[in-house]
Amino acid sequence: MATERVPFDGLPRAAITGVESHAGEIVRIETVSHGFNSEIAARVFTPDSAFFVKGLRADHRRVWTQHREAEVNPYLRGVAPALLWKVEAAGWVLLGFEALEGRHADYSPGSADLPKVGDLLCRLGEVPCPDIDLRRAEQRLESYVAKPADVEYFEGESLIHTDLNNENVLVDQRAHLVDWAWASRGAAWLDAAHWVVWLMAAGRHEPWSAETWAGRVPAWGTAAPEAIEAFALATANLWEEIAGADPDPWTAVLLNASRRWAEHRKAL
Structure with missing residues (x-):
């Protein structure tokens, strides 16, 4: 069953600030409709970069999947997009990946x-x-x-x-x-x-x-x-x-x- 999607700008301000501490000032957001496992799925744009952000609430029953992805990603160079940062703030676990154009x-x-x-x-x-x-x-x-x-x-x-x-x-x-x-x-x-x-x-x-x-x-x-x-x-x-x-x-x-x-x- 698909997880209900939450808009990125609906996150608590502290969580968004945590993302910006890694990504830079966010100037544009594109919600991603595909996928079943994340409450947050969005491409976020700064003046000179783009990132894919996915996340779940820290008390979500499948939040372990976020930690699993973060743990396995360093071993997947050339196979998966690189994980650039992980933010745990304001009751959310958020992962920031390089944004592929595929x-x-x-x-x-x-x-x-x-x-x-x-x-x-x-x-x-x-x-x-x-x-x-x-x-x-x-x-x-x-x-x-x-x-x-x-x-x-x-x-x-x-x-x-x-x-x-x-x-x-x-x-x-x-x-x-x-x-x-x-x-x-x-x-x-x-x-x-x-x-x-x-x-x-x-x-x-x-x-x-x-x-x-x-x-x-x-x-x-x-x-x-x-x-x-x-x-x-x-x-x-x-x-x-x-x-x-x-x-x-x-x-x-x-x-x-x-x-x-x-x-x-x-x-x-």
Whole structure:
């Protein structure tokens, strides 16, 4: 469920002052409508710079995601926009990132963005997993697998993003991955697998086409067929839970895509 958006200029004055102590005098604000995890999401402009600011109240139940992003960001050079500062003031936690000029990735078949996203996942695969506290993929999926032993397929020591929503990928000359709230530790092939679901949902790919793109990521080749089937089924079960009895249109698209992929894998 999306977090209700708060306008940047609705922040307490002390929080805005905290941002300006790093960014400089703010002369213009553009609210960003995309994204689900932040109460504050805005591009703020000073006379000579621009920044992307996201934030949550300090007592928000998911404020830990802000701290997680701040902790993991230094390890993501060349993969994600750089975090420039963190402000904790007046009951808010705010992160200031370099503002990229890219647009959200187009996942449709034939899109020129697809090779760039594949290259992005290859670059991510070369990033060592930092020695910080990260949720483990097998923990996140253990409630959704068909058999308890299936979680072993998801174990690993790689840094994974886990949310390959096309709105989390910004593209210009190359692609960058934003919103690291759900960063985890797990098997190296899992982000390519997450991409399959989003290629089918956001790009309307057939399962074989989505898997062909995932196959451009070297780590995909390390996954046994039974591991991919276990993940596809767990993902479908996850979206079944999220969707409930009356899913909204966006969730219904993800649910349908995950079901179709699970059926495809079972039929192989």
